[in-house]
Amino acid sequence: MNTDALDARRAGAAPAVRTTAVSKRYGDVVAVDEVSLSVEPGQIYALLGLNGAGKTTLIRMLLGMIAPTGGSAEVLGAHVSGGDRSAWPRVGYLVEAPVAYPELTVRENLEVVARLRRLPSGTVGEVIDRLALTPYADRRARALSMGNLQRLALAKALVHTPELLVLDEPVNGLDPAGVVEIRTLLAGLAREHGVTVFLSSHLLAEVARLATRIGIIHRGRLLQEVDAAGLEAHLRRLSVSTRDDTAARAVLAAAGFAPQGEGPITLTGTRAIERPDEVAALLAEAGCPPVRLLVEEEDLEAYFLRVVGDGDA
Numbered sequence: 001m002n003t004d005a006l007d008a009r010r011a012g013a014a015p016a017v018r019t020t021a022v023s024k025r026y027g028d029v030v031a032v033d034e035v036s037l038s039v040e041p042g043q044i045y046a047l048l049g050l051n052g053a054g055k056t057t058l059i060r061m062l063l064g065m066i067a068p069t070g071g072s073a074e075v076l077g078a079h080v081s082g083g084d085r086s087a088w089p090r091v092g093y094l095v096e097a098p099v100a101y102p103e104l105t106v107r108e109n110l111e112v113v114a115r116l117r118r119l120p121s122g123t124v125g126e127v128i129d130r131l132a133l134t135p136y137a138d139r140r141a142r143a144l145s146m147g148n149l150q151r152l153a154l155a156k157a158l159v160h161t162p163e164l165l166v167l168d169e170p171v172n173g174l175d176p177a178g179v180v181e182i183r184t185l186l187a188g189l190a191r192e193h194g195v196t197v198f199l200s201s202h203l204l205a206e207v208a209r210l211a212t213r214i215g216i217i218h219r220g221r222l223l224q225e226v227d228a229a230g231l232e233a234h235l236r237r238l239s240v241s242t243r244d245d246t247a248a249r250a251v252l253a254a255a256g257f258a259p260q261g262e263g264p265i266t267l268t269g270t271r272a273i274e275r276p277d278e279v280a281a282l283l284a285e286a287g288c289p290p291v292r293l294l295v296e297e298e299d300l301e302a303y304f305l306r307v308v309g310d311g312d313a
């Protein structure tokens, strides 16, 4: 599909995924807590969270595998939470550990899926090719490595060329080469075929490389969403020290900055990062000039832990 056609397909299209205050409660456990998010067609949206954050539960609700206890979920315009399964033929998914018929070969496993979906012959060969499974096509699934089993599972999710792919931890169990391969494949699907990808992961660095938008989920709550393109700005912050940090904090807060940090004052946001001179002038005028002013770059892990830590506070 060319870029114009892709843009036309995306323009005015309903969000590929939309949740409105969707929640899932198991007794006293709130697995997903009023999550509202929207994923535009062609985006690669990554739900990032620690173990137990609620990723799988949210994905299962999107796929209609479990019903929310509150709110709603829509997939390709269909109200999944209301029981509408009409988007099904346009969705591919991979949830939990990959499963395959162990005694059937890779090709036979895919032929079963193709037959169930009433797909034309030839589809299986294409997907085998696309996922670099050709050398293993005639191997029984039980003899596959974990990585190849995962690749077969992805092939099953892709065999009907879905518009939306929903993947729970898609690179789990893959070696570094496998991770790169899957990343390249997913990025290509989104870029060249306009496929929307909604995935979950706890692998921060991987997500940062692949996703166009990232949602951080913790204890069931969506704490923050950032565009991958803007991630760098989120990672940068201005660190300021003065001889009277208490007074400086008050001056900065009054000027609309949001000073953070226990020791040196930390300012985030483009205004502070792009105009440290403005911050310096402001503090100098108020009689507490900076003795140290530094734009620092936080590493991804530290950033994630800070967001999650703020969510716990």
Ligand SMILES: Nc1ncnc2c1ncn2[C@@H]1O[C@H](COP(=O)(O)OP(=O)(O)OP(=O)(O)O)[C@@H](O)[C@H]1O
Pocket (backbone or CB within 6 Å): 026, 029, 030, 031, 032, 049, 050, 051, 052, 053, 054, 055, 056, 057, 058, 202
């Ligand atoms: N069927 C269930 N019954 C009770 N509690 C559940 C059930 N399913 C999930 N939970 C709880 O809901 C919370 C979220 O679980 P979920 O599996 O969605 O997290 P996750 O982010 O996918 O974690 P992981 O990365 O470990 O798979 C956890 O506290 C979990 O114990």
